[in-house]
Amino acid sequence: MFEREVYVGRRGQLASKIESGLALFLGNEEAPLNYRDNHYPFWQDASFRYFWGLDEAGLAATLDFDSGAETLYGHEPTLDDIVWTGPLPSLEERGERIGVADCRDRSRLAADVRAALEAGRPVHILPPYRGDGRLEAARLLGCSPSEVDGRVSEPLVRAVIAIRAPKEPREVEEIERAIAVSYETHTTAMRATRPGRYEWEVVREVEACHARHGSPISFPIILSVRGEVLHNHAHGNRMEAGQLVVHDSGATSPEGYASDITRTFPVGGTFDSRQREVYEIVLKALEDATAAVAPGTPFIDVYKTAARSQMEGLKELGLARGDAHEAVEAGAHAAFLQCGTGHMLGLDVHDMEALGEDLVGYDERVRRSELFGVAYVRLGRAVETDWVVAVEPGIYFIPELIDRWSAEGKFSEFVNWEAVKSYRDFGGIRIEDDVLVTAGGRRVLGRPIPKSVAEVEATMAG
Template sequence: MKMFQAQVYIARRSQLKKAVGKGLILFMGNNESPINYRDNTYNFRQDSNFLYYFGISQPGLAAVIDAESGEEILFGDEFSIDDIIWVGQQQSLGEKARQAGIYRRQDFSTLASFIQKNKNRIHILPLYRHDNLIMLAEFLSKTPAEIREMASTTFIDAIIAQRSYKSAEEIEQMEIAVNISRKMHLNAMRSVSPGKYEYEIVSEIYRTAKAMDADMAYAVILSVHGQTLHNHYHGNILKGGQLLLNDSGAENNMFYAGDITRTCPVDRTFTSKQAEIYEIVLEMENSSIAMLRPGLAYREVHIAANKLMLNRLKEIGLVNGDVDEMTEAGVGGIFMPHGLGHMIGLDVHDMEDLSENRVGYTPDLKRSTQLGLKSLRLARKLETGFTLTVEPGIYFIPELLTKTETEGKFRDWINFEKLKSYHDFGGIRIEDNVLITADSHQILGTPIPKSIGEIEALR
């Protein structure tokens, strides 16, 4: 099992103990999740908070840290002879615990009474897995709704205050994840040709990841209908004249995520109409990345990208009017209905199990309700050590354009007539992963082709 040095986990837990200060901190590991019966399961993925503080990727675990006495206990069972018959001999759980710097292990069956004894001083996280939610509800004789109410903001905020800042050994893993994602994208783009099915390109992505001991950090988004933001259907035939959007990223064998998007023509070259929009998205991406530095609020970068987009769309006659007024009114959301990016780390949307707003916003920042800006997951001021995605896009969503026109909305600003010829255009998104350094930023991993020349040269 790949883990960091024990010292890494010991230091992380000691910082957490200090930040929480009082009470008993409880971590519930993830369990196997059945597809249709107990022994036929989905791929196991350990909870990211559990991985961060304990590093052990195995189902059936829980752990506690007593913030006052400092005591740390791993709850989980040693393999029995029955387990060994089915899954073979393995490193004992006790040894794995020692690799994480934990010296006390107890059988899982002792967890219930331990929690009951400490029920008035326990800190728990929001539980996104229902089996854990039900288990805890049973341990504490409460309803699942009451358990949800119990989530400790002290505990949540202490984790966010740690996991937001990536250490050198984490950045090394993230670069590995991005570099595997890079190969996935290169192989995908090279395999594109008219007449193939989308799933044939998806198979290149999986093959590439598996060949590098990696998996998907999230379900592949790959479609000739790139205007659909999270399209998981892969049954379309690639046709000449279309664009193919591929948003896919690797999870490496230390469970860090890459999240990369590239858009390429199905034909070897971009049409001039495609190139015109592509250059706008690329300029949005490059100029957003160029702005990144500690102290700048990511909300400002999102807004700057939107203004740049509106200025360029104005130049080609798709919108007209004052760009500041259009930005204020939310015209940009019609063409880019999502946020510019999010935190990334052990999770592709890092720590969002803990609360999207607590991760991406500070109390002084109110989340907008406007199309586009309301989907901005990261708005707060950037700090050294943050890792995030930068993923501008321009989409022509026929249903949204028609609805907006029918409602008479934005009619002074949007050229709906000219846009009719874009209803079958699709969408373009370009996405990279970036680290905020001491005074600037650094794109993670080896550069991945993204200029028109670079992409056309791949085929």
């Protein structure tokens, strides 16, 4: 945990943003895997952890915007708890760590919320994303589970986004600690890859790096020779010379902050000429997109910079044609790039998306596009100083898409389908860095992880 003043300060910021009512924060509960007492690894709700610090199940908290009162709700450890889990701090001790003096048994929460509702006061909640959280919110608010979405407080959601978006220096340090683990996982994966090995063998070595650092993964590891499958979590392929591996994974820092890094490398240790050509295009797009990151720049422009850069490069290869700017405005680049090229990063790997992707990633100036591919851009609005964003361009040759769009002659003024067909079995390439927006522009975070063709090949040879 950070020191108590950090959480006191964060709640003070929140209190200054909303006039009246009671904010209700529900921490996460243990999530059963296959029966009640066999759990998934515990993962605290990020907004709860941000404002209330405690990384434990069974907690809730309220912040009263009228009186300024802060209350932590939980259970006093019983002898049974201690038998199973060892000595535990009292509820009061936990409250003390985060600067909350008023600690109450969890059983009092329902009555306290009801009192606020009966007094006609607004009760502000964040959107639930787990079933048990939805049921608990419904029980406390006295509504049906399906009505909970209508009770979510947009003022609270907006206030939390505004406070969590800019990262404090201590948070940036945490993200860089996570990237230090990613340095190891990514260079390890490069060294562990060779023809004849299975993807899962490399994944086990990546997991061993996480274990050595006591650093849980921040999302399920993507490591596949089928890099064109965007969220491919299967690891069953035998890797063959001539294939590329896309490895997209992230670590978690001691305070729960995520890294999110992607590298692509050749199974055989050296890129062949066709792979190198496409790789250099994606690398250039990453450089161009990263250079476009600056305070006030809409992230949709960063995305379009990456997309245009890739179309320019693909023109030189003969896979694309026409004006790259027009191609991107028409959506033709989605023949090669079917997803966004980044998102915010923080306690969540897609930071704050639990609060609603549109409220986090868009605003009244930048609206989500409905174009195929562009619609998946998670972050469109202007980035600001101290935000941390992942920048992740890529080129993906999806056989089914190529077959369908080439048969339709779709975007044929911008895409040379005859040439693209010969890349049907190419796979995909993605390269991703984590970037801090600074007053002067940007800083790529962490120790640089091998990225150029020469660096990647040298790492694999070592």
